[in-house]
Amino acid sequence: MLTKRIIPCLDVLNGRVVKGKQFANLQDVSDPASMGKFYSQEGADELVFYDITASSEERLISLEFVTQVAKEVHIPFCVGGGVNTIEDFTRILRIGADKISVNSGAVKNPELITQASRKFGSQCVVLSIDALRNEAGSWNVYINGGRVKTNIDAIEWAKRGVLLGAGEIVINSIDADGMKQGYDIELLKAITEAVNVPVIASGGAGTLEHFEEAILKANVDGILAASIFHYKELSIRTLKQYLSQKGIAIRQ
């Protein structure tokens, strides 16, 4: 039976894993390969590295961590952050990443999804969507790290992304992110009902029950979380045991 995936997400700045809230008070914690190895041993099903390096020049150097991760981690991993061109795709996949996540780059240039999926297969093109609920009760897509609002409807964008060639959708609720009050189940449900590719929930987990709820109520295929794992509020092992006891298919 195909299992639900638990995916820790790591922020990388200039080649180092950092912790911090809302890009503030960043603390250097470790190198990406050691952290990746640690989570892999803890039972992570996949890893995501977001490169938050600001300048493109520094970014070239920063991405060297991908080579190191590929050497030491033997589970799939995805790299995201500032991927805007097909050349970025080629380079990052060549040095060992399995998937690439696109966000603002795809909103500005949707053709990027099509080009990348034709060239490398849809399985490695992940469309990451930052969504914020509006007064009408639907969700707008935000770009540039959630700072810039667009008039694009998040559900429509997910559907379009899949038609263009995205093989997976990561949906991050800006409302829920960092609040530890649970995932935006309504948003997740709207997405899983709209597309036929795997949907990964992101943003809002604070307790074991929140993970369970996203899987059972919104039928997501995987869960991505950052701070709850990094600050050791919850270990992946404990989470997997819990979900398994609830009858959810989990790789132990």
Add this chain to the structure above:
Amino acid sequence: MNIIIDYGVGNLDSVQNGFKFVGMDTLISSDPALISIATSLILPGVGAFGDAMDALKKSGLIPFILEHVSKGKYLFGICLGMQLLYESSDEYGLNQGLGLLKGTCRYLDISFKVPHMGWNSLTFNQPSNPLLKYINERDYVYFVHSYYVKSSGQEIVASTQYEINIPAIVMQKNIVATQFHPEKSGTVGLKILKAYGELIQ
């Protein structure tokens, strides 16, 4: 010498890293001279069947691969590299494969989400096969594919369930292949690579 065949398709470094971890040195190469003296060949692959076959034809390596196998030396196909070993695939029109194994590749025409992507468990069809030496039934491995092998089933060592039965590990004499990515399947995958390393000794 173990050669990972480089025909411009697939994430070769990850495959090499996996083998390296279990103490097997491999060389990534497209050199016919090296391929003809290899003890074992590894055929990786991602993407579409037709594109990969075209790339393989263009590389001029097919006769060398077939000769290698006819000498009784080991060949390990991974993911699309497994499908290429069969007679044909209907991915984007009918394409001929290498025909080393009897069977065809078909689209996963099921109600579940396609591609079949993620960790799925193994059921053993041939529990005493040496490739399974270090792993257990119901261990999980990582799959990413939209097509699957349909064959008489005699070569199937292990399979997985995703609405239908999908061949996961196959072996026929000196030909070995996995539909999943052993190099991305954590410790379970590495144990399969280790068993392969012992098999070719």
